[in-house]
Amino acid sequence: MTTGIELRDLRKLYDGHGATAWAVDGVNMRIGQGQFVTLLGPSGCGKTTTLRMIAGFETPTSGQILRDGIDITDQPVSDRDMRMVFQDFALFPNMTVAENVAFGLRTRRMKGRFSDAEIRRKVAEHLDLVHLGSHAGKRPHQLSGGQKQRVSLARALVTDPDVVLFDEPLGSLDAHLRKVMQIELIRLHRELNKTFIYVTHDQDEAMAMSDAIAVMNVGKVMQFGTPREIYDRPASRYVASFIGHAHIVDAVVAESRSDGLMVRLGNGEVVSLAQPAKVASGQSVGLMLRAEDLSLARPGEGELHGQVADSLYRGEYIEYVVELTGNAGLVHVHEPTDLPPFAHGAPVALKVNAQKAHVVEA
Amino acid sequence: MRAFGNHIFVTSLASAVLFFLYAPILVIVIFSFNDSHYTGLPFNGFTLRWYVELFHDRQILTSIWNSVYVGLGVVAISVLFGLPAAIALDRYTFPGKTAFRRIVLLPIVLPGIITGVALLSFYLTVHFRLSLHTIMLGQGTALMCITITEVFARLQQMGKSQTEAAVNLGANEWELFRHVTLPGIASSLFGAMLIAFSISFDEIAVTFLLTGRENTLPMTLWSLLRREVTPEVNAVATLVVLVSVILIVIGMYASRGKNSASYGNH
Ligand SMILES: Nc1ncnc2c1ncn2[C@@H]1O[C@H](COP(=O)(O)OP(=O)(O)O)[C@@H](O)[C@H]1O
Ligand SMILES: [Mg+2]
Numbered sequence: 001m002t003t004g005i006e007l008r009d010l011r012k013l014y015d016g017h018g019a020t021a022w023a024v025d026g027v028n029m030r031i032g033q034g035q036f037v038t039l040l041g042p043s044g045c046g047k048t049t050t051l052r053m054i055a056g057f058e059t060p061t062s063g064q065i066l067r068d069g070i071d072i073t074d075q076p077v078s079d080r081d082m083r084m085v086f087q088d089f090a091l092f093p094n095m096t097v098a099e100n101v102a103f104g105l106r107t108r109r110m111k112g113r114f115s116d117a118e119i120r121r122k123v124a125e126h127l128d129l130v131h132l133g134s135h136a137g138k139r140p141h142q143l144s145g146g147q148k149q150r151v152s153l154a155r156a157l158v159t160d161p162d163v164v165l166f167d168e169p170l171g172s173l174d175a176h177l178r179k180v181m182q183i184e185l186i187r188l189h190r191e192l193n194k195t196f197i198y199v200t201h202d203q204d205e206a207m208a209m210s211d212a213i214a215v216m217n218v219g220k221v222m223q224f225g226t227p228r229e230i231y232d233r234p235a236s237r238y239v240a241s242f243i244g245h246a247h248i249v250d251a252v253v254a255e256s257r258s259d260g261l262m263v264r265l266g267n268g269e270v271v272s273l274a275q276p277a278k279v280a281s282g283q284s285v286g287l288m289l290r291a292e293d294l295s296l297a298r299p300g301e302g303e304l305h306g307q308v309a310d311s312l313y314r315g316e317y318i319e320y321v322v323e324l325t326g327n328a329g330l331v332h333v334h335e336p337t338d339l340p341p342f343a344h345g346a347p348v349a350l351k352v353n354a355q356k357a358h359v360v361e362a
Numbered sequence: 363m364r365a366f367g368n369h370i371f372v373t374s375l376a377s378a379v380l381f382f383l384y385a386p387i388l389v390i391v392i393f394s395f396n397d398s399h400y401t402g403l404p405f406n407g408f409t410l411r412w413y414v415e416l417f418h419d420r421q422i423l424t425s426i427w428n429s430v431y432v433g434l435g436v437v438a439i440s441v442l443f444g445l446p447a448a449i450a451l452d453r454y455t456f457p458g459k460t461a462f463r464r465i466v467l468l469p470i471v472l473p474g475i476i477t478g479v480a481l482l483s484f485y486l487t488v489h490f491r492l493s494l495h496t497i498m499l500g501q502g503t504a505l506m507c508i509t510i511t512e513v514f515a516r517l518q519q520m521g522k523s524q525t526e527a528a529v530n531l532g533a534n535e536w537e538l539f540r541h542v543t544l545p546g547i548a549s550s551l552f553g554a555m556l557i558a559f560s561i562s563f564d565e566i567a568v569t570f571l572l573t574g575r576e577n578t579l580p581m582t583l584w585s586l587l588r589r590e591v592t593p594e595v596n597a598v599a600t601l602v603v604l605v606s607v608i609l610i611v612i613g614m615y616a617s618r619g620k621n622s623a624s625y626g627n628h
Contacts, residue, residue, distance in 0.1 A: 057526055078532045090523035094545035103541070104531035152527075159531065 003068050004032040004195065005054065005163065010063035012049050012219075023049045025219030027063075031212075033162065036189050036196040040206040041216030042242075047199040048167055050216075054197060055084050055165050078109065082163040083156035087171045089148040091140040097151050098123050098136040104159040126154040129188070146177045150184075157192065166198040170205065182208055203243055207231065215239050233275075237360045240288045248286040249329035250362065253279050263287055263359060267326025271303050274354045284362035291332040293356040296320060296342055302349030306331075308342050322348060387603060394596035412597040422598060425582035429563050432498050432578055436562040437555045439502030444509025445551065449543065451510070452517035453525075467511065469504035474567030477504050482571045492574035500572045501565055505558040512554040516547045549616045556613030560606045 012024040024046040031037045039047040052058040054065060056077035065073045072080060083104070091100050101123045105114055114122065127133050130150035140148055149169055156164055166185075170178045186209055189196050200206055206213050207227045214224045215238075223235040234240035237248060251263040254270060261273045263285060271287065279285060299305060309330070310321040317334040320342060324331065333350065335342075342348055397409040416422055451463065469477055481500040490496055528542045544551075566580045573581060579602065586595050 055530065057530075077526075077529050078534070082530075084527070084530045086523045086527060088521070088523050090527035092524060092528075092542055092545075095541075103528070103533070107532045107537055108534055109532045155527075155531070 004030065004035070005197075006030050006064075006066040006069075007050070007054070008064040008066065010050065010053060010065065011061045012046070012053060012058060013061045022046075022061075022219045024053070024060075027214075027216075027219075027221050029214060029221065029224060031195060031197060033068075033195055034193050036186075036198065036209060036211045038198045038200060038206040038210040038213045039216055040200060040203060040213050041222075043201055045216045046219040047201075047216055051084075051165050051167055051197060051199050054163075055082055056080050080163075081161050082165055083159065083161040084165045084167065085149070085152050085156050085169045087168045089140070089145075089152045091148055091151055091155075093140050095139075096136065097127070097132065097138050097140070097143070100140070100151055101126055101155045101158050103155060110159075122158055123154075126158040129157070130154045130184070145173050146181060149173065149181065153188070157188070157194075161194065163195045163197065166196065168200055169198075170202075171200075178205070185209060207243075215242060217242075232356065233358060234288065234360060237286050237362075240286070240358070240360050244290055246288045246290045247329070247331045248288050248360065249324065249331065251285055251287040251359070253281050253283045253285055253359075256281050260354075261359065265304070265324065265326075265328045267324060267328040269304050269325075269328070271352050271357060272354055273357050273359065275358055279359065285359040286362055288358045288360055289331045289352065290356065291319065291334040293353040294331060294333040295351045296322075296333055296335055297349045297351055299347050299349050302351040304350040304352065306348060306350065308344055308346050308348055311341065311344065313337070320348075322350065324350075390596050391600045391603070394593060394600045396593060399593065412593040413601075416594050416597050416601075419594065421582060422579070422594075425577050425579045428494055428576050429579040432494055432501065432569075433559040433562040435495070435498035436502045436505055437559050439498065440506040440509045440558050441551070441555060443502075444506040444554070445513060447506070448510045448513035448517060448547075451514050453522075463514075466507050469507055474504075474565065475571070478568040478571035481568065485572070492572060494574070494576050494578075496572045496574070497569050497578065500568045501562045504568065505561060508558050508561075509551065509554040512550045512557075513547050516550040517543075520546045553613040553616035556609045556616070560609040560613070563609075564602065564606060 007027050007029040010024055010027040011022055013020075013022055027046075027050055029037075039050055041047055049058060053060050056072075056075060060073060063073075064071055067080075092103065095103070102119055104110070105119045105122060124133065124136070127136055130153055132147060132150050132154065135143065135147065135151075140151070143151065152169075170181050173181065182205060185196070185198075189209075198206075198209065210227055212225060213227055213230050215222045215230060217238055223230055223239045225233075225235075230239060231243055234243060234246075240246045240248060249265060251265050251271075253261065254264040255262040256279055258276070259274070261275050261279070262270055263273065264270050265287070295302075304324060306322040306324040308320055309323045312319040312321075314334075316337075318337055318341065320333045320335060322331050322333055331350070392405075394412055395408050395410070396405055397407040397411065398404075447466070451459065478500065481496075481503075485492065485496055524542050524546065525538060528538045533541070564580055565578075566584065569578055569581060577585070579598070583595060583598060586592065
């Protein structure tokens, strides 16, 4: 028996509204108990719908949801023992912070499980967990956005669910607060050993927090893997360009060996890669070149050549936009700010990190 | 203001409208305190005599009680049916939902006399004996739409995530209603109740057609007026105006809630 959650060929078609496109179109996924898994993708790709089907708020049009091997597709929301943290916090405005947190412990379903004293202790404990111990008597409207989301988090965690679902919980917070909360969430996940299923369209957030990421597009999972796999070895052109904003240059496989690959660009220049080869010679591919995997050199000292088209001072680094010779494509390069700068229009060579450069389908 | 062009024209038009609306009411109020048996000048001096007399008039007292009784019944009916209807409208989608929402509003638009005639012929068909209860039923069905629209608007404004959060935390239907839905809609429900009560209190068209032997206050006033406008009638009218204004103001204030800015997109 597998512990955790399994999605089997999950599909959703919203009826009404004249909808004809699948909001979720055949999602398969295994989420092990205790994992932090993120659904990542652009707005409208079906992340929320998938999460809401797991929570039980939406009924799948077809497919199955399994929990520890048992089919829960038709189980009512309140039987699922999964707690959701909403983007708009969904706090109860007429209750105090403490009453909000206690809500899930005071339902009829929990009757007799905890004494009043135990409930008070648990609420206090969980308010401390999210650093809100001194706000117990306040009403939601007296709190800041970040504090509201902490209350909502405490309310979800206090009933000790195995699974916590998050739908863009930091989406309405400012950038600084978002960073602080990301670190909080990682800490909570590490301490609590619960499964976190997290929805976001922010790839930095997904990379920083997740054990595994499912990159989604138009209702489908394009790739499911660790942040490192997804970043370093994107399975498709779509994933490569969505994650880390890689630039992809058209190329043809010149030579394919068991320990590496040579590809030839449109201008005849050749790059070698350490990527284990699964492509045949002569095949058209896209060569993924990320800014941090390239460095500039004087002409003749690198595999590729081009001209500086633009340079942008970014504080941490200088970003050069380089146009490859023979119109082979545009790439971006990050260079340390303390090196002598390259002038606009200057001919340059590019060194490619063979370990990191990667090919995807054409 | 410039957009309206002629400032003087707009101001005088508004003043005229206000004058014709409120001057008659003001006249009634003034003459209810006049120490004279006739409604009209001269003003012989201030007295509360007509108010004292009013509270010794059995006919008027009975009809005030009848009106209150009908009003309370109307409020009960419109909450009992309007509240579940509003929740259902908010929560579920079903074929013809938009059409249903418009049809529900129809009684507000229809002239009372039409509603009255329709209900009368219906009651006669099913052999209902006309009484205060038939008035209650008639007004209640017509005024239910106030509860439905007010509460529905508030529910839409609340959004569904609080409801989902409560269900997600294991609440059953009753707990959801008691702890989340009701506190959220309480003020607009209360407002709708007050508005329904005060409309019922003044209502005459439907009441006229559906009444049995007992009379409500507007009916009694009307029959008194057929003889002459006595100062006592002025006193009753003044009290009715006062109570209605208070109820409507409280009702509107409550149904708008504290943050009226986000309200009003039905
Ligand atoms: N309640 C709904 N009714 C109809 N269509 C919906 C509904 N919710 C979402 N959709 C549609 O389903 C698709 C996926 O939406 P969603 O799951 O919310 O995406 P995401 O969370 O990734 O932005 C979108 O095209 C959206 O317009
Ligand atoms: Mg979404």
